[in-house]
Structure formats: C-alpha cells, structure tokens
Amino acid sequence: MQPSESAPDAYREIRELARTVARERYAPKAAAWDAARTRFPKQERAYLGELGFLGIALPERYGGSGSPLIEALVVIEELAKECRPAAFQAFEANTGPAQVVNLLGTEQQRERYLPSIVKGERTMAVAISEPDAGSAATDMTTRAKLSANGTYTLNGTKRWISNGGEAEIYLVYTRLSDEPGSKGIGALIVEADRPGVSFGAQERLMGFRGIPSADVIFDDVEVPEENLLIGAGGFRRLFSAFSIERLGNSTMSLAIGQAALDRTIEYVQQRMQFGKPLIEFQSVQMTLADMVMDVEAARQLLYRAARNAGTGLPNPLEVSLAKTTANEMAKRVTDLAMQLHGGNGYTEEYGIERLHRDSHGWALAGGTPTMQRIRIVSELLGRGFDQRR
Numbered sequence: 001m002q003p004s005e006s007a008p009d010a011y012r013e014i015r016e017l018a019r020t021v022a023r024e025r026y027a028p029k030a031a032a033w034d035a036a037r038t039r040f041p042k043q044e045r046a047y048l049g050e051l052g053f054l055g056i057a058l059p060e061r062y063g064g065s066g067s068p069l070i071e072a073l074v075v076i077e078e079l080a081k082e083c084r085p086a087a088f089q090a091f092e093a094n095t096g097p098a099q100v101v102n103l104l105g106t107e108q109q110r111e112r113y114l115p116s117i118v119k120g121e122r123t124m125a126v127a128i129s130e131p132d133a134g135s136a137a138t139d140m141t142t143r144a145k146l147s148a149n150g151t152y153t154l155n156g157t158k159r160w161i162s163n164g165g166e167a168e169i170y171l172v173y174t175r176l177s178d179e180p181g182s183k184g185i186g187a188l189i190v191e192a193d194r195p196g197v198s199f200g201a202q203e204r205l206m207g208f209r210g211i212p213s214a215d216v217i218f219d220d221v222e223v224p225e226e227n228l229l230i231g232a233g234g235f236r237r238l239f240s241a242f243s244i245e246r247l248g249n250s251t252m253s254l255a256i257g258q259a260a261l262d263r264t265i266e267y268v269q270q271r272m273q274f275g276k277p278l279i280e281f282q283s284v285q286m287t288l289a290d291m292v293m294d295v296e297a298a299r300q301l302l303y304r305a306a307r308n309a310g311t312g313l314p315n316p317l318e319v320s321l322a323k324t325t326a327n328e329m330a331k332r333v334t335d336l337a338m339q340l341h342g343g344n345g346y347t348e349e350y351g352i353e354r355l356h357r358d359s360h361g362w363a364l365a366g367g368t369p370t371m372q373r374i375r376i377v378s379e380l381l382g383r384g385f386d387q388r389r
C-alpha cells in the first residue's frame, strides 16, 4: 500500500479501473513492445478513448469528462506503472498539446480537433525543440510567413518530437514575426497530411521505446490562418499552458519510482541470502526507507500542484518543484531498485532496467531539472535570470 493511499482516495474508482486495465491488458505486452520498439497500436489508443481516459480533463462538450486535472494524473500514473506508451496517450490528450488547444484555442479549433482526440481517432504531438534550440527554446528558427491570401508558409526542422511520424496533428511553436527572442514566437496547428510535412528516421532512444520519436520537417508547408493558435508575443501564455504537461511528466516519473519501489518491496522479502530474506539486513531497510521517502516527497509535491490547479492552470513554482523532485527521484529510486535486485535487476526479465531507462527520458523531456532549478529560483525571487548575459 502507498502511504498516501491510507487517506480516503476521492479517485479510487477510476484508479482501480486504470490499474486493472494496466495490469491485465498492458503489463503482459509492455516488455515485448519495449524490446521490439513496437509503436503503441492505434486500436489500443481508440480503446483508451472508449474508456474515457483521453478526455478526463477536457470539457464535456467535446466528449470529455470536464474533471479536475488530478483525476487524469491518477489514470496516467496507474497506466505508467505498467506501460509508459499506454500512459503516454492519456498524457498527450489530457496534459499535452490538446489541453493547450483547449485552453488557448478558438472555439472553432476546439470543435475541429478535440472530439477526435478524446475518442482516440487522432492524436496531437507538440513540436518545440530544434537541433540548435533545446533548453534555449527561444533560439528556434522555424518560421511561418503570412502571405496576402491569408495562408502561412512554414519552414523548419523540429527535433526529438515524441510521437513524431505517428501523430496526425502537431502543435508547432514557430517564429511568426521578425521580432527577436520570445517576442516573435507563437504557435500553429499543423496536420501531418499537409504537403511538405515529412519525418526523419525514428530515433533509437535509450528508453521511451514504444513512443516513437523523430524529426518533423516543414518544407514550404501551407497552413491556413484559421490554424493559428496564438500569434507572435504569445510565448509566455504558451508556456503557462505547457506547465500542465510538466505535471503529466512528473506523474510519469512518480509512476516509475512507485513501480520500482513496489517491485523492490516484494523482492527483498522473497530473496534469501545468508539464510534469511534480504529485508532482514538493516542496510536494506535503510535503503528501502530512503526510496519510500523519496517517492512520497515527489507524490506530495505533485498532488499539491495538481490540487491547487483544479481545472485551471497550475502555479509555476509548484510545477517546477514537482517536476525536478519527481524526475530526480525516479532516476535515484530505479537505480537503488536495480542495486537491491542484484543481478536480476540488470536483466530485462524483472523490468527494473526498463524503468531506469525511461526515468532518464522523462527528466530530459519538458525541460531538464537544471532548467527547472533556474525557474524555481526565478519564481521564488520574482525576477528573471538572463542566461545570455
């Protein structure tokens, strides 16, 4: 039992449903999908849509449930404990770019994209990073020019795009004016089947297998003006909405840490050395206690940020505290889990190495812990720190 589950859980019913789906439907397949780098099947995405998992935090008028964000996070956590590619579908729809469209888009855009995303018929990926613009996102050079006929022409290359080549729609952060830095940046919604959209080779990532990753290339792609989500100067608003994705990301890390801890608790009670179970050794108890403290601290920071957000935007300081803590916790706890599993932890069979590989990916995605630390101090002191001077 998780310590925080000893308190009444308002989301017990949906947590139980997600846990059952994760254990019975995805756990038996997750290791093989990871080993073969199999993309999460589209029919499974539709199944998650049928269950209502892709619209928990999206409004009812688009087919969602209109529930608080924390309910979506509970589902993401349960799926992610067994199968991150399954959880990724709920993450993208509830906390990712679809949520940004919900919060910042026009009514016409919400009606055009959200119902099919909630059903799992289509999915939307976010394209911010570029080969020369990672942490320094405002160095991006992807550019959209508006012509007299009311069409944008989009050119540029986006890198590390999760679900790149798989998603049917992309939320593309791009320069929309000649103003330097963040001032010239806004976002366009771009369908994958527009002429001029192409994809690079699939990346062979250390983890995140089952979630495709590729460059997304825009070569004179014509995008109608009605696909403009937010114009130049909207960068701050875009990143405020993106903070919800960071809570989804923190949830992935929490799930990874919790899963590693749960498996370790079982293992150290069964594995015998020197004639007794590992748990009888005091240093094993100390290590286990450290793991529990680490996971629980991340859970409380995440839940605080999510609870305070309700159905709106989270507090940026609370988000960065949650993300940094959860990301680093997952790396540490999976490492300790591997240690306590001995040689077995180093095999694919026990699933610990898969958790460890994925923990590193979630720490990089959505802004590194180092960049989150800068944000933490910035929010705390109410001032910016210019990284260029």
Ligand SMILES: Cc1cc2nc3c(=O)[nH]c(=O)nc-3n(C[C@H](O)[C@H](O)[C@H](O)COP(=O)(O)OP(=O)(O)OC[C@H]3O[C@@H](n4cnc5c(N)ncnc54)[C@H](O)[C@@H]3O)c2cc1C
Residues within 6 Å of the ligand: 125, 126, 127, 128, 129, 133, 134, 135, 136, 159, 160, 161, 162, 163, 205, 208, 361, 362, 364, 365, 366, 367, 368, 369, 370, 371, 387
């Ligand atoms: C698994 C995975 C999934 C991803 N999914 C997406 C996606 O769907 N869409 C998308 O747009 N992007 C995605 N990304 C990209 C991700 O957002 C970037 O990798 C991340 O922001 C870091 O950028 P970078 O890789 O260019 O590293 P860099 O920015 O080059 O950073 C390298 C190192 O330098 C440090 N560093 C950089 N600047 C500073 C500074 N000012 N002070 C101190 N240290 C600094 C960083 O913390 C890091 O440790 C994904 C990445 C991964 C690995």
